[in-house]
Amino acid sequence: DTAVSQTPKYLVTQMGNDKSIKCEQNLGHDTMYWYKQDSKKFLKIMFSYNNKELIINETVPNRFSPKSPDKAHLNLHINSLELGDSAVYFCASRVESGANVLTFGAGSRLTVL
Amino acid sequence: DAKTTQPPSMDCAEGRAANLPCNHSTISGNEYVYWYRQIHSQGPQYIIHGLKNNETNEMASLIITEDRKSSTLILPHATLRDTAVYYCIVRVGGSQGNLIFGKGTKLSVKP
Numbered sequence: 001d002t003a004v005s006q007t008p009k010y011l012v013t014q015m016g017n018d019k020s021i022k023c024e025q026n027l028g029h030d031t032m033y034w035y036k037q038d039s040k041k042f043l044k045i046m047f048s049y050n051n052k053e054l055i056i057n058e059t060v061p062n063r064f065s066p067k068s069p070d071k072a073h074l075n076l077h078i079n080s081l082e083l084g085d086s087a088v089y090f091c092a093s094r095v096e097s098g099a100n101v102l103t104f105g106a107g108s109r110l111t112v113l
Numbered sequence: 114d115a116k117t118t119q120p121p122s123m124d125c126a127e128g129r130a131a132n133l134p135c136n137h138s139t140i141s142g143n144e145y146v147y148w149y150r151q152i153h154s155q156g157p158q159y160i161i162h163g164l165k166n167n168e169t170n171e172m173a174s175l176i177i178t179e180d181r182k183s184s185t186l187i188l189p190h191a192t193l194r195d196t197a198v199y200y201c202i203v204r205v206g207g208s209q210g211n212l213i214f215g216k217g218t219k220l221s222v223k224p
Contacts, residue, residue: 033211041198045213048211055211092156099145101162107154107155107156
């Protein structure tokens with residue numbers, strides 16, 4: 001079983017559209033994350049979320065919103081997509097109180113045309 | 114957060130030990146040293162972490178200097194599949210310690 005699974009793996013869409021990327025973890029972890037990796041390969045944290053607190057990186061546009069229907073899921077919604085949103089998005093999870101041992105998903109490559 | 118400095122790239126011969134250095138001269142007493150790697154087109158993968166003592170697991174060894182200002186990740190017998198970008202991250206533990214990735218070291222293992 002995949003520990004952290006993301007869907008879709010690839011997503012190609014037009015500017016201005018709204019899209020979602022789903023993430024599910026079956027590890028029983030408390031905290032989930034979204035990271036963005038741009039064309040220069042820099043990995044940047046976008047959000048961290050547990051059932052108590054959402055922490056948003058202040059550089060993330062408000063067109064991006066995380067939605068967590070339950071502890072095992074953290075979906076990423078993106079409104080009004082722009083060319084600069086093209087990137088690989090990684091979901092990750094960890095135990096809240098433990099060490100920073102994150103388990104990452106395989107990534108979702110978003111291409112905005 | 115303590116800043117880390119890593120060489121941008123390194124080469125290693127297959128079967129030899131790969132020693133990846135990391136400087137973190139401003140590390141504070143409650144900050145851990147973490148190592149992750151990212152193989153091309155995959156999600157980052159946790160390797161090992163430590164606070165003060167040297168650590169070893171099935172993937173690698175982590176050597177932290179006594180003053181904790183630098184560390185070395187050792188892959189004892191590098192294989193072609195170890196070719197990846199290796200990230201050294203210094204961070205507190207617990208819920209306040211969200212990982213921030215730098216540029217890392219691109220390790221190329223060659224036949």
